[in-house]
Amino acid sequence: xxxxxxxxxxxNKAIPWVRSNPDNLETRVRKGNVVSSGxxxxxxxxxxxxxxxxxxxxxxxxxxxxxxxxWARDHQPDLIFNPDKRAREVSFDADILDNGNVDVLxxxxxxxxxxxxxxxxxxxxxxxxDEPDYRKMYGISEGVWDLEFDGTMTDDGL
Numbered sequence: 001x002x003x004x005x006x007x008x009x010x011x012n013k014a015i016p017w018v019r020s021n022p023d024n025l026e027t028r029v030r031k032g033n034v035v036s037s038g039x040x041x042x043x044x045x046x047x048x049x050x051x052x053x054x055x056x057x058x059x060x061x062x063x064x065x066x067x068x069x070x071w072a073r074d075h076q077p078d079l080i081f082n083p084d085k086r087a088r089e090v091s092f093d094a095d096i097l098d099n100g101n102v103d104v105l106x107x108x109x110x111x112x113x114x115x116x117x118x119x120x121x122x123x124x125x126x127x128x129x130d131e132p133d134y135r136k137m138y139g140i141s142e143g144v145w146d147l148e149f150d151g152t153m154t155d156d157g158l
Contacts, residue, residue, distance in 0.1 A: 002128035003112050004029060004050055007071050011052070014067045017059060026053040042116035042124075052106040061094065061104050068106055075131055076110050085109075 008027050011018050018025050032048035054064055068090070072079040079085050095103040113129040 003075050003110050010071045011067055015063055024055045044114055046112045048110055049107055050110050055103050056101045057104055058101050077131055
């Protein structure tokens with residue numbers, strides 16, 4: 001699934017601990033549904049929940065939160081821009097461990113359209129679709145804020 005793969009890449013690039021401890025970060029897909037409109041064509045949409053579990057995470061969870069929200073701005077923007085969803089859809093649970101580390105689980109809904117096409121030889125191709133560029137949709141200039149994947153923030157344009 002395209003969006004889960006991209007999320008994992010973002011976490012890996014942005015947080016050195018994830019790169020050093022890949023077995024301590026799990027990304028899971030659960031509660032999935034397949035939605036088809038019944039209209040002509042075979043394209044469909046996946047709707048599912050993503051769980052991101054960081055086990056024995058030694059740092060503040062703010063960095064995990066920031067990377068997930070930055071990912072959502074580009075790949076699931078309704079979690080940021082829809083007032084109802086941003087207020088209730090990104091949830092987390094944390095277990096504070098005796099050694100000062102934390103097990104933290106983030107959970108949020110994701111949708112992913114899949115375009116189905118058939119070429120002239122009859123071969124079927126499945127193409128996962130990412131979200132449209134929210135910056136263009138909402139008239140936001142480039143560089144308002146972005147996460148550099150060395151773990152630092154830039155504030156270009158502020």
